[in-house]
Amino acid sequence: MSEQFSRLTNATVSNPAEYGPLREQGPLLRTVIDGAELPVWFVVGFDDCKEILHDSRFIRDQSKLPGAEGPSLTDEILKQVGMPREYFKYFGLLTLSDGEEHTRLRNVVARAFTARRVNALRAGLERTASDLHAALSAKGEGDLISELGYPLATASICELMGIEEADRPQLQDWIMELATYDPERFVPAVRGIVEYFKDLIARRRSEPTDDLVSVLVKPGGMDQDLLVEDVIISISLLLTNTGIAPPAYFLGQAVLSLLSHPDELARLRTRPELLAKHAVPELFRYATSVPTGGPLYAAEDFEFRGCPVKRGDPVVPSLVGVNHDPKQFSDPQRLDVARDLGPGIGHLAFGSGSHYCTGAGLAELETEIVIDTFLIQNQGMELAVEPDQLQYFDLPGKGTLLSSLPVRF
Ligand code: HEM
Structure with a gap:
């Protein structure tokens, strides 16, 4: 008998208003999301998701499950964008590993993200945000994703990694191409990034500086078996991709959320002390981008809260769903800049557990600075189109993202 599952569009995955009926179908919903074409267990409840992210019976590295049926979800998406096989090795190094292997890689990455290094970026990022505001307001209009989110996020991660200013616009263009998921653009961009990092690694090997790539290539700088060029390229691709695209789109979403809630924006302007501790976390929850x-993959057959999960089954957490779970948040579809999310981080926009986003502190800092510069210190910016004219694009198998945020001053 063929398996029964529902189909979800990427637009549904990203729309909190459509989760009511999905929540009624149990803790795990068997579904196929457009663009991935593999049935997965979709998790929409906050508690269920948190439990799964901390349960060692769910693992990231499917290749550790010999005999488990079906291709991996990541390979499936790479195939859809026409990625040649020889490039698959550059994806998922950290995100698809578990246990000790994951911890060793994560410790390497963590060197770039100490609170001290992130906080040291504040003054420079404030200047960058101010300069971008001055340029956009002088022009009178612009797109806050390509002309604010992308350059600010690029400046942040490149500063942390030690990538020279002259190389940043090209790197930013490649990352923007990746975000299109268009095979004609995705594959050349990956080739460009890989060749760029091969060249940078060679340069840093012959003339080290104090940047992250130099630390990575230095003999004795980390475990010898991690010194392989492919590993350093994968870490660099991961950090530039995750360091640029998610904040670039999120910053647009966050500004849009406040512009579409003038009462909440007015409240924040009169009480700017709410920004860092309340409004920023609430924006991450509300505008989960x-x-x-x-x-994750089930490492064995078992029942999860009454659902029969089979070894090798993929499980996908819906971060939009969990961050709008009415059992966890009162009136979840309301933006409340004074909301108290409770102890800890309070939302799951950065995941939870061992794979918790390493760039969360940086993303929060960027958001605080952008809201402060563009909506509190300077006022008068408004949407240049009606909200229903805004365009979104599909992230195959994952949801949708806002394409651009046209504003005028
Ligand atoms: C709006 C901003 C951001 C959001 C919403 C976000 C969200 C996430 C999420 C949901 C995960 C996956 C957690 C999981 O699979 O369980 C993740 C992982 C990750 N993020 Fe972020 N992120 C953001 C910004 C950043 C930045 C600025 C960096 C800096 C490089 C970054 C680096 C990473 C890395 C390296 C991982 C993989 C961690 C691991 O697998 O151990 N992210 N992020």
């Missing part, structure tokens, strides 16, 4: 977390 990474709609789904990385896929």
Whole structure:
């Protein structure tokens, strides 16, 4: 008998208003999301998702499950964008590993993200945001995703990694091409990034500086078996891609959320002390812009809260769904800049557990600075189109993203 599952469009995955009926179908919903073409268990409840992210019976590396049926979800998406096989190795190094292997890689990445290094970026990012505001307001109009989110996020991660200013516009263009998921653009961009990092690694090997790539290539700088060029390229691709695209789109979403809630924006302007501790976390919850977390795989057959999960089954957390779960948040579809999300981080926009986003502190800092510069210190910016004219594009198998945010001053 063929398996029964529902189909979800990427637009549904990203739309909190459509989750009511999905929540009624149990803790795990068997579904296929457009663009991935593999049945997955979709998790929409906050508690269920948190439990799964901390349960060692769900793992990231499907290749550790010999005999488990079906291709991996990541490979499936790479195939859809026409990625040649020889490039698959550059994807998922950290995100698709578990246990000790994951911890060793994560410790390497964590070197770039200490609170001290992130906080040291504040003054520079404030200047960058101010300069971008001055340029956009002088022009009178612009797109806040390509002309604010992308350059600000690029400046942040490149500063942390030590990538020279002259190389940043090209790197930013490649990352923008990746976000299109269009095979004609995705594959050349990956080739460009890989060749760029091969060249940078060679340069840093012969003339080290104090940047992250130099630390990565330095003999004795980390475990010898991690010194392989492919590993350093994968880490660099991961950091530039995750460091640029998610904040670029989120910053647009966050500004849009406040512009579409003038009462909440007015409240924040009169009480700017709410910004860092309340409004920023609430914006991450409300405007969840990474709609789904990385896929996990059941390592054995078992029942999860009454659902029969089979070894090898992929499980996909809906971060939009969990961040709008009425059992966890009162009136979840309301933006409330004074909301108290409770102890800890309070939302799951950055995931939870061992794969929790390493760039969360940086993303929060960028958001605080952008809201402060563009909506509190300077006022008068407004949407240049009606909200229903805004365009969104599909992230195959993962949801949708806002394409651009046209504003005028
Ligand atoms: C709006 C901003 C951001 C959002 C919403 C976001 C969200 C996420 C989410 C949901 C995950 C996956 C968690 C999982 O699979 O369980 C993740 C992982 C990750 N993020 Fe972010 N992220 C953001 C910004 C950043 C930035 C600025 C960086 C900096 C490089 C970054 C680096 C990473 C890395 C390296 C991982 C993989 C961690 C691991 O697998 O151990 N992210 N992020």
